[in-house]
Amino acid sequence: MIFPKGINLKGTSKDSEISIxxxxxxxxxxxxxxxxxxxxxxxxxAYDLNVGPGDSVKLVNISESNPLLGVPRIISFKVSGIFSVGSEIDQSYALIDNNLFKSFIKPENGENIEIRVENVLTARETGRDLIKSLENEGYIRLSSWDQLYGGLFRAVQLEKIMVSLLMSLILLxxxxxxxxxxxxLIKTNEKEIAILRTMGYSRNQIQRIFLQxxxxxxxxxIALGNLLGYxxxxxxxxxLLFLSRVFDISMLDVYYLDYFPSxxxxxxxLMINLVTFVLLMLFGLIPARKAANTNPINIINHS
Incomplete structure (x- = not known):
């Protein structure tokens, strides 16, 4: 059967140090x-094409059509390997030898060069600096990872902000x-608080008890939260895979991932713990002061 599919074809070599x-x-x-x-x-x-190692596939280069006959260039390849990097690359990328790639995609149509940077967040700035240094070499077009996959990255960033906001509300x-x-607890133990006051406990001591x-x-x-969160x-x-099996849903496919990096x-x-503790103690002063200001005479008279 024929399974036509558009792909991203890349030329590579075994000596490449930038590819994962x-x-x-x-x-x-x-x-x-x-x-x-x-x-x-x-x-x-490979799954979409229903092929595996040893099977043959045909690549059609429409841009290299015969100008007289209008027939695109077709080359047969044998599948020799399968890779999985756990992203959308698995769905559309295929690799062939770099020399064979140059003969299939003629160099005059342009050549793609990939550069790996240490800090992915500075990829665009690094590319611009490189273009400036090569501005006399002819036309060069820059495409950084955030341009190719920026939509997904920005969606994840937005979800991170929303999750942070949601967690802040949950904390509050x-x-x-x-x-x-x-x-x-203070209301149900007003009598005990009144007894402590009549026994000589000061307001500060009562307040200290509830603050403790x-x-x-x-x-x-906080300790249990840190442990469970970690x-x-x-x-x-x-x-996530457990939830996917239990509820029969796929929670990672939307990101074209088979794992969730964390x-x-x-x-x-440490910052979250500090903010949580400070807010807890500040808000805790309200009921603690209320307990400290309990009038033992009124409580005893009403009881």
Whole structure:
């Protein structure tokens, strides 16, 4: 059967140091490209074409059509390897030997050169500096990763902001819920507070008791939150895959990923803990002062 599909064809060599594909080969290696008209396909692309190692595929270069007959240039390749980098690259990219690529895509049509930078966030600025240094070499067009895949990156950044806002609201609700619980505790123990006041406890001592209670509950909650959060962040891919199996939904396909990368930044954790603790103690002063200002005479008379 024929499965036509547009692809991104790249010429590469086994000596390339900028590609991550050699480290993500499922079948075969880049060395196989030197053996002849071999081609390496992304895992999803091979699945869409229903081909595997040893099968033949035909590449059609429409831009190289015969000017007299109007027949596009067609070359047959044998699938020699499959790679998977866990992104949309698996769905559309194919690799052939660089020399064969130049004969298939004539150099006069232009040549693509990929450059790997240490800091991906400065890729565009690095490219501009490079173009300035090569401005006398002819026409050069720059395409950085954020231009090619910037939409996905910006969507992830927006979701990160929304998640941060949502977590801030959840944190605020949790603090308010804790304070409501402390306030209810004060109401149900007004008699005990009144007895302590009649026994000679000062308002500062009563306030200190409830602040210590808030401090203890807050520290335990923060510690448990850190532990559970670290375990969740470190195993988020397994957690999402578990939810996918339980609810029969695919949660990673929207990003063309088969794993969810995560980085635990301890400086951010420390900052969140500090802000949480400060807010907890500041809001905790309200019920603590209320308990300290309890009038023991009124409580005893009403009881």
């Amino acid at each position: 594909i050699p480290d993500n080969m499922l079948i075969g290696s880049l060395d196989d490209l030197k053996l002849g008209s071999n081609i390496i396909l992304g895992e999803a692309l 609700v949790a603090i308010i819920s804790l304070l409501i619980s402390i306030n209810n 209670l808030i401090f203890t509950v807050g520290v335990i909650g 375990l969740f962040a470190s195993n988020i891919t397994e957690f 980085i635990v930044k301890f400086n951010q954790i």
